[in-house]
Amino acid sequence: MQSTTAINETVELLARIEARERLSLEEWKAVEDSAPTEELGRLADELRKTLHPDDVVTYVVDRNVNYSNVCVSVCTFCAFYRKPGSPEGYVHNYEEIFSKVEEMIELGGSGVLMQGGLHPDLPLDYYTGLLHELKTRYGIHLHCFSPPELDHLAKITGLGVEGVLRELRAAGLDSIPGGGGEILVDEIRRKRRTHCNTEEWLNVMDVAHKLGIPTTATMMFGMGETRDQRLMHFERLRELQERNPGFVSFIPWTLQPDNTPIGKRFPDRIPGDEYLRWLAIGRLYLDSIPNVQASWLTQGLDVGRQGLHYGANDLGSTMIEENVITPAGANHRATEIMLCEAIVAEGFRPMKRRADYVRLDR
Ligand code: SF4
Numbered sequence: 001m002q003s004t005t006a007i008n009e010t011v012e013l014l015a016r017i018e019a020r021e022r023l024s025l026e027e028w029k030a031v032e033d034s035a036p037t038e039e040l041g042r043l044a045d046e047l048r049k050t051l052h053p054d055d056v057v058t059y060v061v062d063r064n065v066n067y068s069n070v071c072v073s074v075c076t077f078c079a080f081y082r083k084p085g086s087p088e089g090y091v092h093n094y095e096e097i098f099s100k101v102e103e104m105i106e107l108g109g110s111g112v113l114m115q116g117g118l119h120p121d122l123p124l125d126y127y128t129g130l131l132h133e134l135k136t137r138y139g140i141h142l143h144c145f146s147p148p149e150l151d152h153l154a155k156i157t158g159l160g161v162e163g164v165l166r167e168l169r170a171a172g173l174d175s176i177p178g179g180g181g182e183i184l185v186d187e188i189r190r191k192r193r194t195h196c197n198t199e200e201w202l203n204v205m206d207v208a209h210k211l212g213i214p215t216t217a218t219m220m221f222g223m224g225e226t227r228d229q230r231l232m233h234f235e236r237l238r239e240l241q242e243r244n245p246g247f248v249s250f251i252p253w254t255l256q257p258d259n260t261p262i263g264k265r266f267p268d269r270i271p272g273d274e275y276l277r278w279l280a281i282g283r284l285y286l287d288s289i290p291n292v293q294a295s296w297l298t299q300g301l302d303v304g305r306q307g308l309h310y311g312a313n314d315l316g317s318t319m320i321e322e323n324v325i326t327p328a329g330a331n332h333r334a335t336e337i338m339l340c341e342a343i344v345a346e347g348f349r350p351m352k353r354r355a356d357y358v359r360l361d362r
Pocket of ligand 1: 071072073074075078079080081116117118148195
């Protein structure tokens, strides 16, 4: 049972959040200790309305093209990668990728989310040539290569992060997905054998923002991290966004443990009510990031819909193809019509967007 002093402190902190005051990391710990989820949801919904007063909820139709599953890393939460030399390893040639993109365009898609493993020796020409061809042939938005891939490319080419990003942008790269963010605390990253440390992940985004390339910030939780580590993750994202803005969205999702080494230790998924609580805290903590996405793919469409009342103004992608978290147990599926109907049923106006959150429809 909370003391009267603690209750008063929580009430005061919630009032300061409502007044749009920034709380410190320590103050957020006190909020997370005691604030009711419904109240956090109400405040997050208020902030969402302030940032998006037209009640539009966006979504994207795109395709997750995984050009290769060969990876030198061994993240314990990953069911996608194959070690170099594995008979199950693959690298798609350009023609295979073109046919996937053509299918995506036929289905009304606006862009490609392209990510892969950390291939030990695929040359930079493979990536730049592919972007150039995709842009020239189809003129689509190219949302490609998460910070671990970019950090890896920077190292194996010797060009550094800025050199690699300049080459990729010249070839057609439009924006960068925030994959590999997981929890930005090295203690938990080392335990989960996550590729690239906190500073390396943030540095890629810092350089991208300096070059004017939009990015997304993510969080994958439910892999044994502590409450304080989740809050520290928000703090690191907020610090970067304040110093050098460029995150256009925050996308939290939950560990899918099936077929992963870590799944033996943490077989249980984060439940919907816990997801919604952290979605609301993320919306409020990261108040300088304009958009927040609810992850229907990992939580199911029902929780995704509820997320629209806990601070989210985006319902993500129809995911025409997904190969990374699906093998780990994310089996939810939704079509464009299903997403639009869900958005309307919750009282919002659906609108298609690009991967950089530029709206496409009126
Ligand atoms: S999450 Fe990415 S970097 Fe980690 S093992 Fe899987 S493919 Fe490799």
